[in-house]
Amino acid sequence: MLKKLIISLAASTLLTGVAQAEGVTLAAHVLQERTVEEGGVKRTVLGPAGKVVPGQEVIYDLSFANPGSRPAEKVVLTNPVPATLEYVSGDEALVSVDGGKNFGALTTLKVANPDGTQRAAQPRDVTHVRWNLATVAPGASGHVQFKARLK
Amino acid sequence: MKKVMKIALGTASALSFASAAHAGGTTAGTDVNNTATIAYSSGGVAQANVNSNVATFKVDEKVNLAVAEVGGLATPVTPGGNNFVTTFTVTNSSNAPLDFSLTAAQLANGATVSVGGSDNYNQNNVRIFVDSNNNGVYDPGVDVATYIDELAADATKTVFIVSDTPAGQADASLAGVVLTATAAAGGTAGTQGADLVQTAGADNPAVVDIVFADIAGKTDAARDGKSSADDTYKVIAPTLALVKSSKIISDPFNGTTNPKRIPGATIEYCLVATNTGAGQAASTVVSDNLTTVAGVTYVPGSIYTGVTVTGGSCNSDGTLQTDANDGDSSSFASNTVTSSIGTLNAGASSAVRFKVIVN
Numbered sequence: 001m002l003k004k005l006i007i008s009l010a011a012s013t014l015l016t017g018v019a020q021a022e023g024v025t026l027a028a029h030v031l032q033e034r035t036v037e038e039g040g041v042k043r044t045v046l047g048p049a050g051k052v053v054p055g056q057e058v059i060y061d062l063s064f065a066n067p068g069s070r071p072a073e074k075v076v077l078t079n080p081v082p083a084t085l086e087y088v089s090g091d092e093a094l095v096s097v098d099g100g101k102n103f104g105a106l107t108t109l110k111v112a113n114p115d116g117t118q119r120a121a122q123p124r125d126v127t128h129v130r131w132n133l134a135t136v137a138p139g140a141s142g143h144v145q146f147k148a149r150l151k
Numbered sequence: 152m153k154k155v156m157k158i159a160l161g162t163a164s165a166l167s168f169a170s171a172a173h174a175g176g177t178t179a180g181t182d183v184n185n186t187a188t189i190a191y192s193s194g195g196v197a198q199a200n201v202n203s204n205v206a207t208f209k210v211d212e213k214v215n216l217a218v219a220e221v222g223g224l225a226t227p228v229t230p231g232g233n234n235f236v237t238t239f240t241v242t243n244s245s246n247a248p249l250d251f252s253l254t255a256a257q258l259a260n261g262a263t264v265s266v267g268g269s270d271n272y273n274q275n276n277v278r279i280f281v282d283s284n285n286n287g288v289y290d291p292g293v294d295v296a297t298y299i300d301e302l303a304a305d306a307t308k309t310v311f312i313v314s315d316t317p318a319g320q321a322d323a324s325l326a327g328v329v330l331t332a333t334a335a336a337g338g339t340a341g342t343q344g345a346d347l348v349q350t351a352g353a354d355n356p357a358v359v360d361i362v363f364a365d366i367a368g369k370t371d372a373a374r375d376g377k378s379s380a381d382d383t384y385k386v387i388a389p390t391l392a393l394v395k396s397s398k399i400i401s402d403p404f405n406g407t408t409n410p411k412r413i414p415g416a417t418i419e420y421c422l423v424a425t426n427t428g429a430g431q432a433a434s435t436v437v438s439d440n441l442t443t444v445a446g447v448t449y450v451p452g453s454i455y456t457g458v459t460v461t462g463g464s465c466n467s468d469g470t471l472q473t474d475a476n477d478g479d480s481s482s483f484a485s486n487t488v489t490s491s492i493g494t495l496n497a498g499a500s501s502a503v504r505f506k507v508i509v510n
Contacts, residue, residue, distance in 0.1 A: 079186075084181060150177055
C-alpha cells in the first residue's frame with residue numbers, strides 16, 4: 001500500500017514539477033469542405049480553410065492524445081465559439097447557451113425571450129461546445145469536430 | 152449534474168452574445184481565432200489545463216452590391232428642356248467599405264423600358280451625379296461627385312442620372328437609361344479606387360482575397376462585381392391637330408335656302424385646333440393663307456374666335472375679331488387669317504371661323 005502511495009506521490013510531483021512533460025496534447029485545425037473534380041468525378045474533400053467569406057461554413061477538428069504512461073481521467077474538452085461564428089452542429093457534443101455556466105444537449109436547453117418567456121435554444125445560441133471524454137488511456141488519441149458558419 | 156471539475160473557459164473569444172457582424176457579414180480582414188481547452192486529472196489529482204494552438208483564418212472580402220431605381224415612375228420631360236433627373240440607389244452589401252465607379256447607358260431602340268412600352272429616342276448630354284448631401288434631390292453645383300467614395304458596408308447612396316431632351320421630340324416618346332455601379336477598392340477617402348478584380352486560384356492566407364457574390368442586374372451578369380438598373384424618361388408634349396372644314400352659307404340666287412357653291416356664294420371655313428398630346432400648348436397660333444386656296448376672297452370682318460364645335464362643325468357663335476393687327480387676338484393681312492388662341496390644354500380644342508366668297 002505504502003509503495004503505491006509513494007509511487008503516486010512521485011508521479012504527481014513529476015507532473016506538477018515538469019510542465020506538461022507527459023501531459024495530454026490538443027491540436028485545433030480549421031477546415032473547409034471543397035468540391036474537387038478528378039477525372040470527371042466530383043468529390044467533397046476537407047482541406048484547410050481558405051477563402052472564407054460571410055455565410056460560409058468551416059469545420060473545426062480538435063485532436064487530442066495522451067502520450068504519457070498514465071491514464072488521463074475526467075477529460076473535458078471545451079471550445080468557446082468565436083464571436084464572429086455561429087455554431088451549426090457538432091459530433092455528439094454538449095453545448096452551453098449561457099456563456100459556459102451550464103452544459104447539456106441542445107434539444108434540452110432553453111433561452112429567455114426579451115419578454116421573459118422561454119423558447120427552445122437554437123444552434124445560433126450556442127456559446128460553448130464540450131465533449132466529456134472520460135478516460136484517455138496512455139498512448140490513445142482521438143478527435144472531435146464541430147461545424148460553424150461565419151457571420 | 153453537479154460539476155466537480157473546474158471548467159476551463161479558454162482564451163479565444165469574448166462572451167459576446169450580440170452579433171459583431173451586420174447584414175454584409177463579418178468585416179473582411181478580421182482574423183477568426185479559435186482555441187480549445189482540455190481539463191483533466193491524473194491519479195486523482197487535477198492537472199493544469201491544456202490549451203490547443205490557435206486555429207485561425209482571415210475573413211476574405213465578399214463583394215455584393217445592388218443598384219435600384221427609385222420611384223417606379225417615368226420622369227416627365229419637355230422637348231428642348233434640360234437637366235431632367237432619374238434617381239437610383241446603390242447599396243453596398245459587402246463586408247467591407249468600398250468605392251463604386253458609375254456609368255450610364257441608354258437602352259436601344261425598341262427595348263422595353265422600366266415603366267412598360269418601347270424605347271424610341273435618346274436623351275442628350277447624359278451625366279451622373281452622386282447625392283452628396285443625402286437629401287434625395289439633385290442639387291446642381293452641390294451634387295458634383297461622379298463616383299461613390301468609401302461607402303460603408305450595408306450603407307446606401309443615392310445617385311442621379313441627369314440629361315436633356317431633344318427639341319421637337321414627340322409626345323409620349325420614351326427613353327430608357329441604365330445606371331451601372333462597379334465595386335472598386337476602398338480605403339482612401341477622396342480618391343477613386345480601381346475596379347475590383349476577383350481573386351483567382353487558391354486562397355492566399357496572407358491577404359484578404361476577393362470573392363464576387365452579386366446577382367445579375369439589368370445589363371450585367373451574376374458575380375461580375377457590378378449591378379445595374381434602369382429608369383425611364385417620358386416626353387410630355389402637346390400634339391396639335393388642325394382640321395379645316397367648310398360649309399355653304401348662301402348664294403346670290405338661292406339665298407340661304409339650299410345654297411350652292413357657285414361663284415358669288417358665301418362659304419364659311421371652320422378651323423378646329425385640338426391638342427391630342429399630354430402636354431399643354433402655349434402661345435398657339437392658327438393661320439390660314441388663302442392664297443393657297445385658289446378661287447376664294449376673304450370677307451372682311453368675318454373672323455370669330457372661341458367658337459364652339461358640334462359634331463366637328465363650327466356653331467354660329469364666338470367673339471367677332473377685327474381684321475386690323477390691334478389688341479385683339481386676330482388679324483387679316485397678306486391674304487392670311489391669323490388668330491392667336493393662346494394656351495391649349497391637353498385634350499382641349501379651340502375653333503375659329505371666317506367667311507370667303509367664291510370667285
